[in-house]
Amino acid sequence: MKRTEINELGEFGIIKRINSKFENVHKSTVLGIGDDAAITSSDKELILISSDMLIEGVHFDLSYTPLIHLGYKLVVINLSDIFSMNCYPNQILINLAISNKFSIEAIDEIYKGIKYACDDYNIDLIGGDTTSSMSGLVMSCTVIGYGHKKQISYRDKAKVDDIICVSGDLGRAFLGLLILQREKSKYLDEPKNQPDLSKYKKLVEKQLRPEARKDIIDYFKSYKIVPNSMIDISDGLSSDLLHISNSSDLGFKIFEEKLPIELDTYSVSRELNIDYLEAVLNGGEEYELLFSIPVDKFDSLNLDNIDITPIGHFTKNKKRSIVQKNGKEIELNSKGWKHF
Amino acid sequence: MKRTEINELGEFGIIKRINSKFENVHKSTVLGIGDDAAITSSDKELILISSDMLIEGVHFDLSYTPLIHLGYKLVVINLSDIFSMNCYPNQILINLAISNKFSIEAIDEIYKGIKYACDDYNIDLIGGDTTSSMSGLVMSCTVIGYGHKKQISYRDKAKVDDIICVSGDLGRAFLGLLILQREKSKYLDEPKNQPDLSKYKKLVEKQLRPEARKDIIDYFKSYKIVPNSMIDISDGLSSDLLHISNSSDLGFKIFEEKLPIELDTYSVSRELNIDYLEAVLNGGEEYELLFSIPVDKFDSLNLDNIDITPIGHFTKNKKRSIVQKNGKEIELNSKGWKHF
Numbered sequence: 271m272k273r274t275e276i277n278e279l280g281e282f283g284i285i286k287r288i289n290s291k292f293e294n295v296h297k298s299t300v301l302g303i304g305d306d307a308a309i310t311s312s313d314k315e316l317i318l319i320s321s322d323m324l325i326e327g328v329h330f331d332l333s334y335t336p337l338i339h340l341g342y343k344l345v346v347i348n349l350s351d352i353f354s355m356n357c358y359p360n361q362i363l364i365n366l367a368i369s370n371k372f373s374i375e376a377i378d379e380i381y382k383g384i385k386y387a388c389d390d391y392n393i394d395l396i397g398g399d400t401t402s403s404m405s406g407l408v409m410s411c412t413v414i415g416y417g418h419k420k421q422i423s424y425r426d427k428a429k430v431d432d433i434i435c436v437s438g439d440l441g442r443a444f445l446g447l448l449i450l451q452r453e454k455s456k457y458l459d460e461p462k463n464q465p466d467l468s469k470y471k472k473l474v475e476k477q478l479r480p481e482a483r484k485d486i487i488d489y490f491k492s493y494k495i496v497p498n499s500m501i502d503i504s505d506g507l508s509s510d511l512l513h514i515s516n517s518s519d520l521g522f523k524i525f526e527e528k529l530p531i532e533l534d535t536y537s538v539s540r541e542l543n544i545d546y547l548e549a550v551l552n553g554g555e556e557y558e559l560l561f562s563i564p565v566d567k568f569d570s571l572n573l574d575n576i577d578i579t580p581i582g583h584f585t586k587n588k589k590r591s592i593v594q595k596n597g598k599e600i601e602l603n604s605k606g607w608k609h610f
Numbered sequence: 611m612k613r614t615e616i617n618e619l620g621e622f623g624i625i626k627r628i629n630s631k632f633e634n635v636h637k638s639t640v641l642g643i644g645d646d647a648a649i650t651s652s653d654k655e656l657i658l659i660s661s662d663m664l665i666e667g668v669h670f671d672l673s674y675t676p677l678i679h680l681g682y683k684l685v686v687i688n689l690s691d692i693f694s695m696n697c698y699p700n701q702i703l704i705n706l707a708i709s710n711k712f713s714i715e716a717i718d719e720i721y722k723g724i725k726y727a728c729d730d731y732n733i734d735l736i737g738g739d740t741t742s743s744m745s746g747l748v749m750s751c752t753v754i755g756y757g758h759k760k761q762i763s764y765r766d767k768a769k770v771d772d773i774i775c776v777s778g779d780l781g782r783a784f785l786g787l788l789i790l791q792r793e794k795s796k797y798l799d800e801p802k803n804q805p806d807l808s809k810y811k812k813l814v815e816k817q818l819r820p821e822a823r824k825d826i827i828d829y830f831k832s833y834k835i836v837p838n839s840m841i842d843i844s845d846g847l848s849s850d851l852l853h854i855s856n857s858s859d860l861g862f863k864i865f866e867e868k869l870p871i872e873l874d875t876y877s878v879s880r881e882l883n884i885d886y887l888e889a890v891l892n893g894g895e896e897y898e899l900l901f902s903i904p905v906d907k908f909d910s911l912n913l914d915n916i917d918i919t920p921i922g923h924f925t926k927n928k929k930r931s932i933v934q935k936n937g938k939e940i941e942l943n944s945k946g947w948k949h950f
Contacts, residue, residue, distance in 0.1 A: 327744035404667035
């Protein structure tokens with residue numbers, strides 16, 4: 271494969287190269303890359319904005335993370351923050367700090383992933399910065415979306431008796447990470463053994479190339495429903511449910527037997543000799559949506575073709591509990607997803 | 611001085627600590643830190659947004675950069691991107707990646723600088739992310755401002771015969787950097803010699819703690835003037851003037867004798883044995899504004915109490931030239947500010 275050094279192109283050359291591959295589609299994009307600031311415009315009253323970083327050695331390990339997936343994931347985890355407000359993201363800005371050990375072709379791979387995500391989710395890349403780094407790869411993304419006042423789902427507006435629901439299933443992103451780490455150390459011990467990950471495909475995919483749940487927001491829209499509260503699960507179900515609980519000043523009761531868990535979550539947890547509930551409750555980076563809606567609205571939903579699962583409800587008393595399969599009620603505490 | 615370890619507080623503790631020190635003042639800030647995304651709102655049609663990173667070892671050297679100045683500079687260089695569109699910034703988001711070698715008190719120092727900048731420029735901190743880093747300190751900032759359609763100054767709208775003007779003076783930020791680097795290596799050779807920087811105060815200040823030229827935008831506003839083109843000088847006068855020239859498809863002629871240069875720029879250039887024009891034309895990180903306005907509007911300005919200097923004009927022919935003091939016209943080329 272061809273290798274072009276970064277300094278052959280320089281900063282402006284890189285910007286031009288990136289820019290040539292992206293085309294703006296939103297009418298809300300007034301001015302994209304190329305001036306001091308980007309400009310957008312919207313007929314909606316509210317502007318939503320969020321920003322997140324991914325750091326080599328902290329959030330990802332390049333020895334098992336394809337650059338193209340990394341670019342995709344960077345965008346998706348940021349989009350997820352706008353979807354979790356029940357709004358649609360329109361634009362992103364990307365900052366990339368990259369060391370000279372990377373080639374231009376490596377940068378191309380990252381932006382290929384970014385472009386796939388932009389195409390999949392209908393997003394314009396409107397700005398950012400590419401600079402050198404003395405050590406690892408650092409990426410930050412800022413995402414902008416727009417919404418009407420009555421459309422927003424906050425963390426602090428959950429109501430008593432609201433049904434607590436979660437999209438998708440839980441635990442697989444965390445197990446995918448453990449599998450990748452195990453296979454890496456096996457490989458380091460015995461470089462001749464190429465890891466066979468086919469058995470763990472869905473877990474590894476969820477870790478390396480998560481999707482944001484735009485389809486859930488589409489679904490709400492089709493029902494004209496605005497969840498009373500919503501958050502995306504990035505720190506783990508426990509931690510994120512506690513965020514809503516704290517912000518809304520309510521307790522909750524969820525039921526272990528209702529938690530959406532796939533068969534491979536059980537089997538791989540057994541294989542790795544860990545409690546599957548640890549992965550399900552405290553595994554981060556799911557990017558599923560956790561939300562609450564009133565009982566009557568929940569009853570009006572047709573859940574046949576959508577992976578939404580009710581797992582419990584919010585309560586007036588401040589107890590935060592999970593009812594185990596044996597019927598015993600215990601307090602749910604958060605171990606969450608610690609970066610430090 | 612007290613040293614608190616980062617992991618004593620954890621990510622949420624740090625967010626809470628930061629949040630407690632900031633208060634939102636803009637009516638355009640609907641929701642600050644604490645949900646998946648921040649929310650803003652404005653009665654102006656356009657939203658301006660820009661994002662920039664500062665990386666340890668690339669953009670700053672912690673051996674001579676006080677953390678409080680670093681926080682201040684991070685904000686200011688981002689605000690500058692909105693001012694250079696002739697608009698006012700209202701909000702920022704900050705992402706910080708920091709290694710465990712830093713204490714909570716060090717993070718406090720950075721945010722103290724960020725807070726000073728927010729206070730000085732009337733800015734709300736509405737979001738961001740604090741995470742660990744495996745190596746150096748990485749900071750990114752996203753800034754949002756609002757404006758009316760007719761208020762924006764672009765890079766590509768310079769007109770033939772426009773007077774090219776620059777705010778402040780040029781060359782000092784670059785010389786300040788050279789002085790700091792020289793004193794650092796002296797200190798490393800002979801740690802007993804504490805550097806005396808008092809002689810270089812203004813140069814070092816411009817490097818470590820630049821200001822964004824909000825006052826120039828206020829001045830335009832008082833005259834109801836919208837510059838035909840504008841950019842902030844981050845890459846050096848040559849490079850940034852060439853940006854406008856390329857985008858607007860015009861040539862220009864500027865005059866060496868008109869360039870705004872302070873006495874210490876001459877003297878310190880001599881001391882460092884470099885050509886002062888190198889610092890003036892190619893020194894980056896000035897954060898002064900470079901703009902163009904029609905002759906008749908320029909003539910209507912009272913420049914008595916504002917540091918705006920006309921340095922030349924845009925031309926229909928594509929020649930990009932600087933007229934030397936000896937009357938000789940030479941092509942202006944850009945060495946600019948290379949990060950790679």
